[in-house]
Amino acid sequence: MKGRASLFLALVLSMSLLTGCWDFKEVEHVIYLNALGVDYVNGKYILYAQVIDFSNLSKQEIGGGRHPEKAAIGKGIGDTFDQAAFDLYRTEQGQISWAYISGLVFSERAIKSNIPMQAIDLMRRFHEMRHTIWTFGTKESLDQLFSSTPIMNLSILYSRLTSPEEPFRQSSEIQPLYLNQVISTINESAETTLLPFLSISKTRWKMGDEPHPSMQVKGVGVILNGKYQGFVDQKDLQGVRWTSPQYRRSAIFTHRKGKPFAAVVIRKRKCIYKPILDGDKVAFDLEINVQGMMLEVCQKISEDTIRQAVVEQMEREIRESYEVGLDQKSDILNLGLQLYRQNPQAWHRLSHNAALPLSKKSLRNIRINVKIQSSGKLKL
Secondary structure, eight states: OHHHHHHHHHHHHHHTTSOOOTTOOOGGGEEEEEEEEEEEETTEEEEEEEEOOHHHHHHHHTTOOOOOOOOEEEEEEESSHHHHHHHHHTTOSSEEEOTTOOEEEEEHHHHHTTHHHHHHHHHHHOTTOOSOOEEEEESSOHHHHHHOOOGGGOOGGGSTTTOOHHHHHHSOSSOOEEHHHHHHHHTOTTOEEEEEEEEEESSSOEETTEEOOEEEEEEEEEEETTEEEEEEEGGGOTTGGGTOTTOOOEEEEEEETTEEEEEEEEEEEEEEEEEEEETTEEEEEEEEEEEEEEEEEOSOOOHHHHHHHHHHHHHHHHHHHHHHHHHTTOOTTOHHHHHHHHOHHHHHHHOBTTBOOOOGGGEEEEEEEEEEEEBTBSOO
């Protein structure tokens, strides 16, 4: 009997040493942030936190109906990023989790004041923050941006803010960036960061008879050596897609005598940079090889004529985007980065404050080879 009592006592004591879920919290008791916005007004950090209802997402994934979804938006103000976060805690109704943030947006005011560098420093120190967060800038009001929802009652989780990779795969104009990519490019001495800027389109979509505001990538904020160089609109960035390292798919629409005559979808593209040094000057030759598929033919015309029109338009777009960058004293095509990678000694000798002295003549020759692999289901 004594032996059984001793065994029972030993079992009870050993159970006290077992780990358990003492600090476990139910999912509905935790506030999971979906997106974070950072503004800077009159010397104060203003933090916007977007929270969404994940129940709508779960219903969609198991085949249930979609219901209109609205985001909850919290606001914190402080002299520093962390102080603004603790100000947000004062009005929380549960524990806030920072571990599942999918989108990060800086206002243009914050970018001009170099706030992203300070905020990123904190994010790199805080253990809950991941570096795989889609990162943007904006000229819009952050609370209005966070209030916009996708069409057809899709979950906010599938918006341009938190799922930009799918639209980019379909039309590769402005490359979305993760936070770790922004950190990498901003800290790279020779690299120009093209931070995508979100805006709200109020005229392109309707739900029924009512206009439906939706997010769009409107352009980029140009950052060099941690300093904001200015904003470039999407229409002036058409040439950047032909040199972007992460290019996936885009269309080029050719014209003759002011009228469209063919549309070619470019699926594969390779760009080779060739720096040419001449004393204290540097110029660049580009060789671009593309493969495409013809999807629209508006006029009866030969394949060679279409190919030549694609070559001419691609070169024109590249030069126009490059010159827009020169007007802002920025290197939109990242020519300086290519020299830095291929000949770092020459870059250090020629650069000043992390920038090369570029001019229109610095972009010398652009050689473009176009191969049209298919004309779709019909013959040309």
